[in-house]
Amino acid sequence: MLTWLKKKQKSAGMRLRKVDPGAILPVPSHFYYVLPGTGIYGGVKKGFHCADLLTDSGYPCTVATQDGTRSTWFENHSPVITREELVRRCEPTDAILFSCPADAPDIDSLPAGRKILHMQGANTAGDWKMIDPARGYECISHGLHMTYQLQLRGRVAPYVAMGIPDVFRWQGEPKVSQSIAVMPRKGEAVIRAVQQGLPEANFIMIDGLSETETAARLKSADLFLAISENEALGLPPLESMCAGCCVIGFPGIGGFEFMRHLETAYLIPNGDIAGLISGLRWLLTDPIWRDALRQTGMDFTKYYTMERERRYLLRALGLIDRSGGS
Template sequence: MARLIYFAFPRGSVQGGQKMIIRHVEALRGLGFDAYYGTGPHNVVPTWFEHNVVRFTDSNFRSDDVVVLPDDAHDSLRRIPSMGLKAVVFSQGIYLSAALSYEALETFPEGRLPPFIAVGQRLAATIRRAWPGTQVELAPCFADERIFRPGGAKRDAIAYAPRKRPIEANAIRAFLRRFHPRHAGLPWTVLENATELEMADGFRSSTLFLSLSRLESIGITPLEAMACGCVVAGFTGVGGQEFATTANGFWVPEDDCGAAADALAQAADLVATGGPALKWRLEAGYETARQWSYARFLTALEEVWMKLAPETRIQTGPLD
């Protein structure tokens, strides 16, 4: 019987793409698909979020197995044509995929490129432009409402995760202190290498979130902050333009740290003033996060795999 094996090559560090691979496998098993999380013997399975997946750790494939590869796994993508297995590419990165894997994808025979699953519309459009005629399905990433939601007391504080932009984070902090001294005393909640639950707690307890998104296909961290009731300011990471509006955030051009400090000050002024304007801004954030929900993802994921590999579904209810 056909199995659905999502391969990943985790190092144990915080990587949103690794979380999404595991969430796919969990969701598919909940829908009755015979899905597995495939890793190599030297990979480190993430422990920074709670999950429950069945692992596939050997190399004994069946002829009807369906292998799902990350779009940045260039070595594995080069080997797939010679393995005789049905393959699907799970694409979460516009830029990393182009930088690492386009040469590997160019080795596929003409017209034989595997189907893609993309996490956002902009990414899907880029894949279609790069590989005309290739099948591209959409299973949107999500701000998990089971975890990221309002609750508890908030304090006036700025939550931020500087991992992708450490220099910019320090510059913005300095600019805010010098350009807007009225907000110099605001505390900063650093969410560096935080677990998923720590991230959610940090968002729920802070009024503000500085978005340091960079080179994203979507970038779900600002969506998670909105879902927890933060006023968001900062960068979209390009991919965040898919959800960023003038209503749901104080967005600025990429890399402009001075503008980011100014936007953060505007957001802090809004929080300090309160009233209908703040309520309107928060509601816009909640509504945006709802458009990127786990429920929406689950419906799309089921539709995608019933189209790509219905033979891997062995029952209509959960397997575990």
């Protein structure tokens, strides 16, 4: 595998960066996670999650948002300051984490000794510009696809396993028979086309809701329709599996990490609307397959815990656990 990877990199004019396994990274005095906003986006939630996991592990981490407010649509507890206050506080012994390419100019102006690009799987052109070694950022990555793509580009980015909060774990709540949960902001045109093709179906819309409300709706749905085509790792399908939904839809770019056709989900080629309608019709009328995929999906997501994410995050940042746990 490594020989094949080196050949692939050589053909693209890249070299595999060697890592000294004995290298010791400096432990920052303080961590800051810089976010562009607090809206209902998976990247915002993962940013706050990282801050909380570091804080809970004995490494104080403060979130910096434009106006100093925290996201209120999901649970989080790390301190929050304004970006202006961050400029006053930041020291050379500190570390900055960020994930939005648009924030790079602000990050570059700060004196922090460690600047860490958190590749969350948005898969934008800006993401790939940021990994240029000349930028001077360390990289960590949520999602195996992003980790692998960084490796192909000559960068080593430790993999941080995704964790799903327990609020999404299905505990036997009643399901609305033959219902399909959808998130319109992921692709309104796709949803309209599917609704026209399946006028008899019961669609449960999830839009602008808190994490608790979203989890409750997912737990009530039979199926979840995944329609994002470009994300390297989309949270909603994984959260839906935890909530006991049979997931059907597009794998996007990196969904194959947990969406496995006819094992944990029913996959449709990206952009195939007719395939979505046909697959939904089959699953709605075949409870044996629907329930089997639901169960294997839930079993697979037991691996995606917040505790596992915490351990992987510490390892990726070269830190030991100070929380007193194992």
